[in-house]
Amino acid sequence: MRSxxxxxxxxxxxxxxxxxxxxxxxxxxxxxxxxxxMVSTVDGAVAGADGRSRSVxxxxxxxVLRVLRGLADVVLVGAxxxxxxxxGPVRVRSAxxxxxxxxxxxxxPVLAVVSRSLDLDLSSRLFVDAxxxxxxxxxxxxxxxxxxxxxxxxxxxxxxxDEVDLPAALDALAARGLTRVLCEGGPTLLAAIVAAGLLDExxxxxxxxLVGGGTGRILSGAALATPYDLRLAAVLEEDxxxxxxxxRR
Numbered sequence: 001m002r003s004x005x006x007x008x009x010x011x012x013x014x015x016x017x018x019x020x021x022x023x024x025x026x027x028x029x030x031x032x033x034x035x036x037x038m039v040s041t042v043d044g045a046v047a048g049a050d051g052r053s054r055s056v057x058x059x060x061x062x063x064v065l066r067v068l069r070g071l072a073d074v075v076l077v078g079a080x081x082x083x084x085x086x087x088g089p090v091r092v093r094s095a096x097x098x099x100x101x102x103x104x105x106x107x108x109p110v111l112a113v114v115s116r117s118l119d120l121d122l123s124s125r126l127f128v129d130a131x132x133x134x135x136x137x138x139x140x141x142x143x144x145x146x147x148x149x150x151x152x153x154x155x156x157x158x159x160x161x162d163e164v165d166l167p168a169a170l171d172a173l174a175a176r177g178l179t180r181v182l183c184e185g186g187p188t189l190l191a192a193i194v195a196a197g198l199l200d201e202x203x204x205x206x207x208x209x210l211v212g213g214g215t216g217r218i219l220s221g222a223a224l225a226t227p228y229d230l231r232l233a234a235v236l237e238e239d240x241x242x243x244x245x246x247x248r249r
Contacts, residue, residue, distance in 0.1 A: 088125035187220035
């Protein structure tokens with residue numbers, strides 16, 4: 001893997017990738033830093049025929065994903081994405097563990113699932129195999145009986161009366177020391193984050209393929225009232241896959 005912007009002459013190992021994707025230093029994070037990571041084909045598809053993002057991913061994309069997870073305090077996902085992708089516990093490669101220890105982080109990031117309906121399978125790997133106790137983010141409108149059952153296997157954050165109040169949820173995560181946030185979608189959650197003005201950084205992988213069909217984009221839902229302006233911070237390349245990094249202006 002090579003860096004095109006900023007230019008770096010030579011192959012990037014995991015140490016160099018970790019440095020390239022480092023979060024701002026703790027003193028420079030106002031409350032939390034929200035980074036999103038998404039993958040898309042050249043024609044804009046975020047999933048293949050099976051409806052999963054992995055089918056449009058690449059080896060380079062998965063390598064950077066492992067590094068991003070190794071840097072994060074918490075991985076934030078929407079419930080539908082967790083179900084579709086068959087998401088399980090977030091684990092970190094052994095080579096990245098010394099870095100986490102040096103930053104004062106536990107061996108694995110916490111997984112936080114956003115769900116208003118709380119329609120979650122309590123016997124799934126999300127909860128049964130969790131390395132760190134899974135956090136479920138919901139609103140007060142979430143069914144009380146489901147909240148009670150979930151509280152037995154997960155930590156609950158209730159933010160907002162009807163819809164999930166994302167700023168309040170992020171503040172609650174930060175209060176737990178989870179300030180380095182990695183959002184892995186899906187497009188509905190990411191659209192809500194952008195609409196609320198909460199996105200600090202977008203890591204977008206473009207894989208060299210065309211799949212056609214009616215797959216949605218990385219944001220799903222109504223058009224934004226005003227564009228969300230970003231600046232290009234970095235571009236990496238491996239075997240035709242472009243790994244771009246954008247930051248809010």
